[in-house]
Amino acid sequence: MKSHYLAILLLVSSSASGQESAHVAPVHAQTPEDESNSFLLPLGYKMQLVLSEPEIAEPVVTAFDGDGRMFVAEMRTYMQDIDGKGEKDETSRISLHISTKGDGNYDKHTVFADHLKLPRMILPLGKGQLLVNQSDTSDIELFTDTNDDGVADKREIWFKGGPRGGNMEHQPSGLIWALDNGIYTTYNTYRLRWTPQGPEKEDISPNGGQWGLNQDNNGNLYFVNASGEQGPNTFQVPPVYGNFNPRRQFADGFRELFPAAGVRDFQGGPGRVREPQGTLNGFTSGAGIEVYRGDQLPAELLGDVFFGEPVGRLVRRAKVALDGTLKQLSNPYQSKKSEFLRSTDLCFRPVNLTNAPDGTLYITDMYRGIIQEASWVNEGSYLRKVVQQYQLDQIIGRGRIWRLVHESSKPTAQPRMYEETSSQLVEHLGHPNGWWRDTAQRLLIIRQDFSVVPLLENMVRDDANPFARLHALWTLQGLNRLKPELVREKMADDDPRLRANAIRVCESLYRSGDTSFQADIVRLSKDPDPSVVLQSLLTAKYLAWPGHMDFITPVVVNSKDPGMDELGSYLILPPDRDNHEFNDQERAFLKKGAAIFSTLCASCHGTDAKEVEVAGVKGAMIAPPLAGSATINGHPNGGIDVLLKGIQGPIGGKTYEGLMISMADNDDEWIASVLSYVRTHFGNSASWISPADVASERKRLANRKIPWTESELIESLPQWVPSDQMTVTASDAPEGAGLAIDGKMGSRYSTNRFMRPGMWFGIELKQPTRISGVMLDTTPSSNDFPRGYRLEVSTDGNDWSEISKVTGNQGPVTDIQFAPTLAKKIRITQLGSSDSFYWSIHELHVSEARD
Template structure:
């Protein structure tokens, strides 16, 4: 037998044994309390995970964002995979909750349901005070929800942009809705971007981006997408997608796609070929999600500009350093020599699905915390994954969820933002803030206000501000006000 034929036969034999082999009874997976789960996290010295929210305040969280006053909005996909067959997933009983720190002590102590009766909400963009733009599954339409009486609940709904229906598997639909430094609003999957103008929303064509769940931006406005289905990891971060999709093979350090989880149960949609034996852990990318670039000021400077994304099937968060090789960005796992990761957990229900830069200068991690993470299409009757799910009773752990704050021994408490009550001139000052969240949010609010009284201050800042990031934001803010001029470039 030829060597190639022999290898193929062995691979086929191994896979068939995994598909039809023995799945002995094991103790069912058990959900841990948040306090118990906190003890399972493995992090570099000095770092820790602090609980921000958990059930019953939230269930099945998938997205976390903040408005100009630091209030936190959480999209909760409450119908996602509540049983092994995904029955009732498209019932409109999901919601977006709002959480407020009423006394500035860093604890979100007031909880309201801002919008309910939603069908698997997947994108949130905060605008003015008491306003968020929301996208639900199976549609590209964007609706603006407004709380007109300041009771913490939206009482007005308007069509913000009409995109029309969007079908397909719910895992393979757009995410993001990120208002970027260039004042364009980006999403994954879509070959277009949106732009807010005083006269309405403008659609601008781009090239494809190959992204799926999650979208982040660095300090210079470069967007970072991530691809799970193709097991690719981060994609389309080399150049703006308006110019094309560029993903060279050497944009990753050798071995970058290898994962080093702390625990696993062979519950991978890729089957036995994705299992690292004898540990039973995930060997490579499978579910990259919730990507962002750390831009805060309350974690060690060594993290600034690093890319973070979840690998929920692997129960870990990958940190990637961004190197430069002759102008080409190259991602590398700094823990690869130790065969480790920045954050991993031995809890089989840890499912990190999103990363968010926060007003307090730290990084928030949205943990869907559940047994089965894959959608019903990947657990069909008779499939390898379904047998593992049934073996561990993963489908019985649902209706939970946590939001965590990544902190460090050096993290300090900072003041809450109160941007909605500030003058436009005060917002301009935030364009020099060391935390990227403050710069982005201030720029967005200035553009939304269309207050051209600050144009002279912005022009001066664009020319002479000692902080180059403040100069960049000043230029783009002028562009958003329709006041940019060639003389400034």
């Protein structure tokens, strides 16, 4: 072990100057035995090898079914070379591993499902049943092994979500059946609910999560964000109530990392390096979050949050402290500048953690050289040079599953839930290991065996174990067998966790028509426990009964709970002030864009689109602001081109730590919706972008393979003629014509009478100019667009040439593109009529042609 560790130190020090040497020792894969010697853990803890290659390769998710059998999703095509060639080939799989003696040694292995495209999410249901989601689709399939041979022989669509695009990092993960019987994923703004008739889809708020999702003993979900370098997020309240991320949810220094080894293979580049060690200094790839809820590790870990940092080769443990209702995470090893689990093996890649039936914690180790996807390792990038230098791309096709144990851990019985009666499953609802409670609840609901309802009701009323009462209550909810009088009894339970969850449970009864619960919810806003008060407010806002804000606001304002100072603002903020400008169809389009922005873009650009500081690096920002951005507010093609091809290098003379990768895997509507949202919010007032606009640019740029630099992007875009180089007039109300070029979307030129053929708007340029387009933006007055138009140009005002003529309705943005033409004067003539709307122009732009 000493010689191995010395080699790592020599490897690290060889690049400590900040300039990578051209001659360094390549990184080599270690055997599982050697890797086990690389782990640095607190006294009494150790890592036991459960599985390794050749039984598995490129593992990313581990899950256990009701009999304790272990499923492993294997992304066998992930980054098999530095360019990710063949990554979407359908040769990945889900393997099944069984301990035939029930002793935790997995000695029987089968391929449960083969020929998959990078499987991302798995959830065991009944015996032989596994829900599976693959990459590039929102469909969830049900794989079934009907003859119990460990191989699925039946495959069907369980939830039809449709195709989706996006980089590998920017697609959902999770598939967690939570305490509230919702099935949650990251990224998606909906949850699913299992029913005998099939899944039901319910809208929820964006969650900001990326890879990994878990819950605590109270059913509160924990997401984790990688690209925004945030670590855990959206853990204050369940996402059905909103995306709450108050500033005080982390203790000082929480985002600083203390790895044991590194070779500067960080996407953020030199700014993310702690000198002279060459290790990662802050979050960059948080993944696989799990709240420890088992019974075979020391009690001091119960309720602690664990997640991997695969770029840092470590696992972070976070303590959860309460300041009233506000949760705050801290690193218990901060003062020692250390972490719970670190490795000196540079191929240790902990991408997921799982509470296991045996009461321990399993760690899914993808064990590989390069962990970043191809978009972050493109030609010319900082990271590509480091990867090639250390030959990290050569270490592929491996993977390990580890079991975290303690010297006090003891063997436990393997579950056999599929063989048990429903009454026996009910007994597990009070098990000290949360995995048993969750699995028993899920199986009871899937069985739909109503004979156990009296047992469940008795457990809710009389069991001394609060976890048994809690899970029994939610099991009744999942079986649709809740009685209002029982829920009201639990609203008076001695344990505040039961009172708070009784409020949540009553939501389903309220939405089914029993609005009498409104009085109970209001009454519980005076509960002595702040968590119960908070839940009463969350439920009131979720149910949104008439006048609910009149109830919520004074409770928030008068609260003495220190956590309510921040959490309360999320409850009483007014709705988005910009939404009044759009009709219902447009709002639906923008809602999609808002969800994409909140879930994906905000982590790097900020929830207010005004930048996010890099954790641990004062003054360094992850990505440029979008509020007020010239690219966002300028020619529509600017934002489209960046999303289609990405951009690298300095922006506005400033270097950012993040990298804007291509989003071209997403469809045209996805790109158009998020760009339209950003261009019409955060103080921006640019034009709407349509899917057709994106499709046109996608076709034009089909042969471009590399990201833009800022100078290349600017050079490629048509430039708008500055407003001070134009004078404007009009046939009707000419005194207001200048409002069309004042740079303010909130003002507008209007004919002040209904549209009639022959109305015209004229533009004169200071000098003859080669132009290639004219855009009339009427988005805020979305029905005031011209009903057909003719565009003419002239160099002298005498001889006019017709450039474009269109009849019929156009839409809020009239974007007229044409071959470069020399012009000094431009005239747009209205061809149609409207007896309901004026002709208005909020902003007009003339594009100067690029030679």
